[in-house]
Amino acid sequence: MDRDSATASPNPVYQLAPEQIAGPYFRNPQLLRRNISEGADGLPLLLRLSIVDAMTGEPVSGALVDIWHCNARGAYSGWSRINPDLEVESDAIGSIPRTDDDTYLRGSQFCDKKGKVRFTTIYPGFYAGRALHIHVAVRMVTGSEYLEERNVAWVGQLYFPEVVSRSVLNAKAYRGRASAALNNVEDSIYAGMGGEASTLAxxxxxxxxxxxxxxxxxxxxxxxxxxxxxxxxxxxxxxxx
Incomplete structure (x- = not known):
């Protein structure tokens, strides 16, 4: 995902980002917004993603970027009544019935001319059997409406540096869980699907x-x-x- 340090051209070619599974908590609430926190407890996270064409190094302007993640206690909106301290058995989309219509910590933004999107959210917590992560999908579109989308080009997950996450999980909003977060290398999706290249700065x-x-x-x-x-x-x- 990061710039190839050996490339010195004005428009460097980037490594193709590894795809990862969408997970069972995907939904499409069509919420075009920068601030997705909806007042959720947790430490603020100002997230900036730069989307580039891996073949040319050019920014991908106009793409629609969706993100979704759990709250500080490990719950996802739409599945708020699922116990995050118990492991789920399936990672497939739609494999777990929704429990509510909440929409916290979900939203979309169009990339600007520099291929950048910015979200105001919180540092995610975790649910049993996973490391801390954020889900991302990039859709190619031809206009400003969801109905004009053409294809989902890329789906991935973003991870966090361990040293930062350890400090975050000691904060009040994240403490007192019945389960423990996995380290990145203990997470089978991180380990098996290119998580190291998907770690945020x-x-x-x-x-x-x-x-x-x-x-x-x-x-x-x-x-x-x-x-x-x-x-x-x-x-x-x-x-x-």
Whole structure:
């Protein structure tokens, strides 16, 4: 995902980002918004993603980027009544029936002319059997409406540096769980599907305390002509609110 340091051309070619599974908690609420927190407890996270064409190094402007992740206690909106301290048995889309219509920590943004999107959210917690992560999907579109989308080009998950996550999980909103988060290398999806290349650069907003939250950034190289096998166009239609 990161820039190839050996390339010195003005428009460097990027590594193709590894795809990862969409997981069982995908839905398509069609929420075009930058701030997805909806007041959820947790340490603030200002997330910036740069989407580039891995073949040319050019920014991918106008792509629609969806993100979704759990709250500080490990719950996903739409599945808020699922116990996050018990492991689920399936990672397939739609494998777990929804329990509610909440929409916290979900949203979409169109890439600007530089291929960048920005989200205001919280540092995610975890659910049993997984490391801390954020889900991402990139859709190629021809206009400003969801109905004009053409294909889902890339689906992935973003991870966090262990040293930062350990400090976050000691914060009040994250403590007192009946299960423990996996380290990145213990997570089978991270280990088996390119998680090391999917780890965010993270640094604190404040100088003296983590309570002010964090900035996070990653450059994602995609094939703009690809059609992802992880989320198909009919999945977006099927799992709309």
């Amino acid at each position: 993270v640094w604190p907003i404040g100088r003296d305390t983590y309570e002010d939250g964090f900035f996070g950034h990653l450059t994602i190289g995609i094939d703009t002509f690809a059609v992802s096998s992880q989320i198909k166009p009919e999945d977006f239609d099927k799992y709309t609110v």
